[in-house]
Amino acid sequence: DSGVTQTPKHLITATGQRVTLRCSPRSGDLSVYWYQQSLDQGLQFLIQYYNGEERAKGNILERFSAQQFPDLHSELNLSSLELGDSALYFCASSDQATNEKLFFGSGTQLSVL
Amino acid sequence: GQQLNQSPQSMFIQEGEDVSMNCTSSSIFNTWLWYKQDPGEGPVLLIALYKAGELTSNGRLTAQFGITRKDSFLNISASIPSDVGIYFCAGPNYGGATNKLIFGTGTLLAVQP
Numbered sequence: 001d002s003g004v005t006q007t008p009k010h011l012i013t014a015t016g017q018r019v020t021l022r023c024s025p026r027s028g029d030l031s032v033y034w035y036q037q038s039l040d041q042g043l044q045f046l047i048q049y050y051n052g053e054e055r056a057k058g059n060i061l062e063r064f065s066a067q068q069f070p071d072l073h074s075e076l077n078l079s080s081l082e083l084g085d086s087a088l089y090f091c092a093s094s095d096q097a098t099n100e101k102l103f104f105g106s107g108t109q110l111s112v113l
Numbered sequence: 114g115q116q117l118n119q120s121p122q123s124m125f126i127q128e129g130e131d132v133s134m135n136c137t138s139s140s141i142f143n144t145w146l147w148y149k150q151d152p153g154e155g156p157v158l159l160i161a162l163y164k165a166g167e168l169t170s171n172g173r174l175t176a177q178f179g180i181t182r183k184d185s186f187l188n189i190s191a192s193i194p195s196d197v198g199i200y201f202c203a204g205p206n207y208g209g210a211t212n213k214l215i216f217g218t219g220t221l222l223a224v225q226p
Binding site for chain 1: 144146153154155157158161166201203204212214215216217218219
């Protein structure tokens with residue numbers, strides 16, 4: 001158990017819809033990272049938050065947004081969903097802003113039908 | 114952008130065999146990490162390497178930081194069924210004061226009992 005909690009584990013929705021993925025980092029970790037894993041793109045970095053503020057941005061679509069709350073949990077919002085957004089979304093946390101040792105949650109499997 | 118290519122893409126071996134896999138980059142990395150992803154789970158950090166030429170072990174796993182800083186190697190000795198999973202190399206892409214981990218394409222390992 002990495003200590004990182006992601007909910008829900010599975011999500012099935014339709015094109016055009018909006019969903020919210022939730023992540024609770026390990027106790028004491030200030031950084032939260034979001035990654036997308038798909039068969040054709042592999043593990044892609046989306047965005048990082050550190051202590052409530054956006055720290056780094058990767059290949060995140062404009063239809064996607066994230067935030068980190070005062071209690072350090074984070075949410076990833078995906079809107080106007082397309083079939084190609086179907087993927088495994090991982091949250092990871094670390095205790096520093098620039099720490100390579102990430103602890104990953106079990107992921108949320110998103111299926112867009 | 115930076116890419117990490119792993120080979121082989123997949124391996125099917127017998128229990129007890131030794132395994133070797135590698136990761137190459139088009140650019141230099143100052144840190145190399147190896148993660149393992151079990152089916153249905155998020156990646157878990159196995160080994161971290163910080164110095165060119167460094168050789169580090171974690172049980173039956175041994176990883177090396179290539180002297181060119183553009184590659185890294187992972188060896189697993191006397192494989193067992195629970196070694197099954199996807200092995201990823203990763204390296205931090207520092208952009209300003211931030212870091213984002215770039216993951217390799219992965220090596221899928223299957224172990225026949």
